[in-house]
Each structure stands twice: as C-alpha cells, then as structure tokens.
Amino acid sequence: MNEIAVIGKAALALSWAGIASIQPAPALAQSQPGDGFEVTRYALALTPDIPNKTLAGRETITLRITAEDVRLLSFSGNALIIDSAAVDGIPVAINQHGSLDFTLPHPRSRGRTVKLELAYHGRPARGFAGSQDLLYTSYFACDWMICAQERFGDKADFSLDLRVPAGMDTLSLGRMTAKRAGPEGSEIHGWKARRPYSPYLYGFAVGRFARASAKAGSADLTYLSDAADSADLKRRFAATPDMVAFLSDKAGVPLPNDGYSQLLVDGDEAQEAATYSVLGIEALPTKDGDPAEDWAIVHELAHQWWGNLITCATLKDFWLNEGITTFMTAAWKEHRYGRAAYEAELDIARERLAKARAKGFDKPLTWSGQYPSLGTRRAVQYSKGALFMEQLRTTIGDRAFWSGLRRYSRAHAGGTVTSIDLERAMETASGRDLSALFAEWVFGTSQGG
Template sequence: MASAYVLAAVMLAGTTGAHAQSVALTPGEGFEVERYSVALRPDLATTSVSGTETIVVRSTSDRTMQLAFTANALRISDITVDGAPAKHSTSATASVFALPRALKKGSRATLRFRIAGTPKRGLTSLPGGIYSSYFACDWMVCLQDAPGDKAHFALDLFLPAGLASIGAGKAEPVVASTDGLTLHRWRTTRLYPAYLYAFAAGPFVQRSVTTDQGDLAYLDATGTAAKLGKAFAESPAIVAFLADKAGLPLSDRRYVQLLVPGREAQETAGFSLIGSGELDRARDDPAGGWIIAHEMAHAWWGNLVTCASWQELWLNEGIATFMVAAWKEHRWGEPAYRRELAGARQRLERAREQGFDKPLAWGGTYPSLGVRRAIQYSKGALFLDHLRTSIGDAAFWRGLRRFTRDNVGQTVTSADFERAMEQASGRDLSATFAAWVYGG
C-alpha cells in the first residue's frame, strides 16, 4: 500500500456556525464509529460527488460534545443528530460536528447530513468510469488515520445504466433508480477501518476463476483490451499459498483484482488496484514481480487482521512484504527468496545511511514516507526472516497461522504477534522482540 500516514492533534480555527468555537480536537477523540452508510452520486468525468451520509457512533467519554472527523473539501449541509439539528465547522485538519446534547460514555448517536463537492484526492477518472484509492475520507466523512476503529460500511452507488461496479463487501442486486440511474448496493460482512473503503465503476471487461479459497475476478479498467488471463495467471496459485499460510480462505469467498492504468498499488476491503505499469515492469522477469502477491496478502494481514495504529503498521506491511518473498521461495526456489530479502536489506541500508533506523513499533515521526517504508515494510520483512530462522520453519508458520486465526476481524499490536510466536515455538522471545520491535 502506498500512502501517507499522519496522526496529529488538531487545532480548529476559522470555524462557522452559531456553536462554532476554537477548540483543540483530535479526529476520533471521545467516540468510536460503529457504522458508516453513504449514498453517493459520483460524476465520472469530473470526480465531483453528491449524496447523503449516516454515521452511528458510540461515545467513549463521559461527556462527548463534538465529533471530529478527518478534514476534506466537501460541503456539509442539512445536519441532524438523532433527528435534532446540529452545527458543523471546519479547519484545514478537522471536520467537526457540534452535538445538540452531550453523550455519556457508552451511549450512541446517529449523525445524518448531505455531502457535495470535488474531493482533492482519492478519486480517479477512467475511460467511462471511476475508481477510488486509499483516501476514502476525501469523498465521504470518516476517520482516515484510525485503523483501530473498524466499522461496518454500506455504500449505495447511483451510476449510469450499463456500468459494472465493485465495492467493499458483498453486492446486492442492482435496481433502477427514480432519476434514470441504476443503484448498486455494497455491504460489508465484517468490520473494516475507513482507509479500506473503496469503489470502482465502469464498462469493465471481466474474467472469473473459481478456486478452493473462493472466486477470483479479474477486471480491466485500462480500456486497452488487456489479456486478463495472462496478467493474473499466477493469482490462483498465490491465493492458495497465502490461504494455506494464514489457515483461512478468502473473506466472503471472493476477491477482485482491478487492472488500472499507471503504477497504482493499493488494497481495499474486497479488491485490489493493480497498476498495469507495475505488471509491465515484471514482464521480462516474472520472479521479480511483487504487486499481486503483496496486495493479495493484505486480504489477510491488513484487512482481516488490522494493526491497531499506524505505529504498528509493520504488522500489515512487514508481513505482506515478507509474504512476497515467501511466495517467491515457494514458486521459484530459495534464490528468489534471498533476492527479495536482499532488496529489503538494501532499502533499509539506504535509510541507515541517512542516519535513520528505528524499532518496528517506534511511535515517533519519520522524516519521509520512503524512510518509513524502509523500516515498517523492509525491516519488518527482515525481522520475520530472522524469526523464522531462529525458531524454525514449522514453529514460524504455526505461529503466523495462530496469530491470524486468533485475531480474525480484530485489531492487533506487536504484543499479540509476540504471544502467538511464543506459544507456537514454546520459547521466550522477549529479547528478540525488544531488539527488533520495541527497542531499549
């Protein structure tokens, strides 16, 4: 996954509305989201959107007076909280709803409003279509930097007739809308963090393959009549390998790979965006490819089992990076595995040459996204290789399977992974985790 991770306290200024005031808020502070429901009308040519949104929250504070979400460029109107009118205010870093009454800890509230505008990020036009990538909280109101706050998501897409769509979770039957559009409904069957919410729509060419782990669907959004069978020839073998190592089949027994122009590389809840440029780079050296295995690995490590915070991102990205190497070992032998890890070692060394090396679960600020990836992606993969060598193959894979199956649908920390590996190996791994993961 390629994206910027930012988690910071918010100082709200320049607000509007009768109840607006300058306050210090962190998006997500004082509440958890239980459900997002969005009815969206995207303009395929301009990527502007309009629609309605409903958010159900539960207070985690004794006196929650405001709900702060990630800032975006959307216009918010017709706001109610449990049916009562409410006010909204914005800053560069927060979108804040003032509650008409305080929420006690454990109590729930339902927030409803209209949205309209052109998102600054997260939506890309295609030939006759559109797709979203990572920045869900630019085209809806949500919490972008709260991977530990997993919620249900319902998406109603109003689209021109004749288009196909993909979204998070399972699709309901397409029906005609009153305004001449067609209504595509998607509903998650599990809880997911908002950064995984996504959709795509267009005149996609599609090919499907049935496997023991679930159905694979390959969709072409490039408009170039790509040879899908050739592009995704390795996918059935990759999903079989990953499901075996996870000890679990695909969630919802279905997984979609959408081929898009450029070098996109992104997982979502239920499908992945695969840039045709990334596949082209591996055309002459299939053993050098990474994107399909990496993004598919996130179906388990990242989506099904999710890091509790970006501080623990290595549990998503380090595992996915390592699983690319493990898949290559399975497919092409140990030299391919060593080659992949050598690349990770080179990326880590470049960060060290810049004077930067931190434990995997370090909670400070990284100087750049590239350096962050060198630690949480590459060093994470190298740590897993070190752990595999230390405790042995059988214990390592048993521990990974235990970690995955014990935490289905949950958020996890490094301590959860350490516990699973200690139980699988029967060894005290505190010194190893202190050296690599926690520091000190």
C-alpha cells in the same frame, strides 16, 4: 456525463429542508478525530461525476459513545462541502478547522448510540483517480466520505448505494446486493461488506469493465479492467488461485468473504481495499513467470489477511500490516520460484533499509515519531518489518515460525492487533522467550527507543 447531475444540482437535490439556517460553530476545544466514540456502521449513498471527479452524497454514521460527557464528534477534515448535519434528527453546528467537528445538541454519556446524518458535495482533494470514463478510489477514503482516517482499530460495517449511468459497472466492498433503476436514466448499485473493516480500506470504482473469473477452492475470483480484455485478464492474473491457496495455508485462515476482485487500470497503482485491489498495468510483470517483477499481485492479495482481516490497532504498529505482507511476497516467491527468488526479494528490503541507515535514520518498528519522507517510513515499516520476519524465521525455525503465524492469524481474525500479540504467538509456538529479539527490532528498548 449527461446522466449524472452536475455538482450544484446534485447538492440541491440532496439538501435537507430546514437546515439552511445552520451557522458555523464558534471555535471548539481541540479533539482528535474519533475521540470519545466508536463507529459501528457507515451507510452511504453517493452520486459520482466521473469526468469531473466530484461527488454528491448522503451518509449515515451510527456510533457508540465511549466516554462520559461527550460534546463533540470529530472526524478527519477534507475538502467536501457539508450541506447539512443532524444528530438523531436534530440539526447540529459544523466546524472545520483541520478536523471536521459536529457539536452535539447536548452532552452524551458512555454507552449511548447516536446517528449522525450528513449531506455533502464537492471535489475530494485526494483519493480519486481514473480517466474520463473511469473513476476509482485510491487510499484516502476520508477525503471522499466522512470518517477518521487513522483510527485503524475502529472497524465498522459498510454499505454503499452508488448512483451511476445505466449500463456502467461498479465495484466496492463485499458483494453487490441490489441493482435497481434510478432517476433520469441512472441505476443504483447497492454494495455491502460482509464483515466490519477499518475506514481506510473503504473504496469503490465505476467504469465499463471487461470481466473474467476464476475459482480458488470455494472462493470466487473476479478480474476487471477498462484497459485489458477478458483473455488478457485471465493471463495476467493466472497465478492468483495458487497465491490464494498458498496464503490461506500460511495464515491458517481461508480467503476472507469467499471472494476477491482485482481491478486492472493504466499506470502503476498497487492499492488494496477490503475484498478487492486496484493494480496498474505498469506494476505487473511484462512477461509471464518473471520472479523479479512478480510482487504487486501477491502483496495486495496478502493484505486481505494481514492488514484487512487482521489490522494494526494504531499507526504505531503499521509494520504488522506492511512488514508481514512484504515478507509474504518473498515467501510466495520462494514457494513458486525457489530460494534464490526469496533472497532476491529480501535483498531489495536490505538495500532500502541500508539507504535509510546511510542517511542516519533507523528506528524500531513501533517508533511513533515523524519520518523525514514516505520512502524512509517504508524502509522501516515495510522493509525492516520484512527483515524482522525473516530474522524470526531463522531464529525459531520454519516449523515454529509458520505455526506461530497461523496462531497469530487465527486468534485475531476479524480483530485488531499490536506487536505484543505477534510476540506471544511466536513464543507459544516456539516455546522460547523472544523478548530480547522483539526489544531489539520492534520496541527499541535495547536501543534506548
């Protein structure tokens, strides 16, 4: 669009003086993204080019060193072009060989705080979607910014200044904190998350949106779309307040951040971010009150508790994010439509797991090996995870089960979890030793792993 500079000009505008002499670093020792440090804050200023699906930006990463003699800061690799990089004001060497590595000017010791300042531009290989007039991010945050994609346990503060054409609408984490005039007919919209979140949950959207709103207790609900009007948004998302009440009760924790937005777009998108979700029209029911199709809204909403507020520490325990939310989708259907709808939803999980088993593939929920396909991964982490939650409910009874889920959710709100945390909560609530059940389904110790 005319109001947004093309990438070449934006890159020049964002370049830092005196950094052009940086040369690529020589080959570095192998390091996994995120090793040796934890990020405490990401602060971004981005200029997205909506029709071209490109961006230019600056980013300041504040991090704490967690090991001795750290010489390298490693992040997930992506297709962005790094224009400059400095640590505590000192230019540093950049190396891209799968991961994105920055060589420190001198080793840093445990406990030190470091600021990595970056300027970059480019076209993300993944994570951008939309149309000529709409741009929204979809899952792969570390393709459009610099972060570590699979460091689920490293929650950090997040703020974002989006430079967009005047009159455009934006959406991101938390609340909009400021809107001010920018250069060349643009506006700068400032967004800030109210609590730390894992990087894979970061996102934003830019477009011209119809808007509707509702309340769920004291929480503000916002419905946005470039593909539907306000009346249609209210109709499609009419059940959201009841879903919030149901999930808040089962979690024992109110909706985080006192607000939640849903962005309705064309297609079949169903993706959660921290404090909002992106949902495609094709993923929503074609008629109101249809239990067979009523899943995407409640599944992504459930992630605001299980996945976003309470996050698996590593990918090994990813079933805690997806298995619980898949189960809670069935539990919502039971609450709204009755037991038959609950069983029908779990039957979908049973069918998906049966297909994986028919291909000779079934693993414990915490299995950390390679899956042959995304569908097979989901058959285990989503479907088998949901069926395990149903097995827990059957084994210990409703009262103990829901008490255990509330205990688990309250104890770890805002933090990270492993499967042991769920086992301990359920054992405390039920007064039973559940180690054999968890060994069979979760850890695989009774199956030889």
